[in-house]
Amino acid sequence: MSTRREATEEQAIRQILDRIEEDDEISQRDLAAELGVALGMVNAYMKRCVRTGLIKIQQAPRRRYKYYLTPKGFSEKSRLTAQYLRDSFGALRRGLSSFDRLYADLADNDVKRIVLCGDDEMLEMGILGALATGVEVIAVYNPLGPSHEVRGVPAADPANPPEVDRWVLAVLKNGNEALDALREVVDDRLIAMPDVLRLSLLRGNRNQG
Known part of the structure; x- marks a missing residue:
């Protein structure tokens, strides 16, 4: 748990340092809005950055600060950016490998046409991963909101669903909610997902229990 919290804090500090480099008069309120966190949290991060010597503050006109x-x-910004890129590429490799295993298993079971279900980076991993396989992504579908075309793949209409062999869940966030929503429109036996997502859902369910 502490490792995950530290990673989140490092990501927030990296974003703060990035934005300060771009705009030295950005307000803490604007930073909070961009990062999607409470103003008090940004204030705490800024104080830490000052205390550790990462940034300095200068009084500006109209009660503002630079x-x-x-x-x-x-x-430190360079170090955090390099770490972020390493983590991102590592996550991409793990995601693509997971889809490779899923698509190989689907092909072995004569599954050829699928709908990919999600609305984030994992959905795009699924589209990219299918290019070199015998599995064709016929459409994409967002169980938790409006569906739209992704990388040239059209959006599916659950009221008039395409003829496919499987609906493959591919989400990084809100996996349980997306799975429950998908089950409302698709028979559970037609739903598949990459093992990395299945393991993530299992871990999340255990933590909640």
Whole structure:
């Protein structure tokens, strides 16, 4: 749990340092809105950045403040950015490998046509992963909101569903909610998902229990 919290904090600090480099007069309120966190949380992160020597604050007119990165701040931003890219590429590799295994299993069971269900990066991984397989992505569908075309793949209409062999869940967030919503429009026996998502849902259910 602490490792996950530390990763989230590092991501927030990286975003703060990035934005301060781009706009030295950005307000903490604007930072909070962009990061999607409470204003008090941004204030705590900013105080930490000042305390650890990553940024300095200068009074500006109209009761505003200017923030600028110190040499240590630039160095830390570079380190956090490199770590973020490594983590992102690692997640991409794991996601594509998981889809490779799923598509191989589907092909072995004579599954050729699927709808990919989701609305984030994992959906795009599923589309990319299918390109070199015998499995064709006929349409995409968002169980939790409006569906739209993704990478040239049309959106499915559950009221007039396409003829496919499986509906494949592919989400990074709100997996249980997306699965429950998908089960309302599709027979459970037609739903599949990559193993990385299945394991994530199992871990989440155990933690809730």
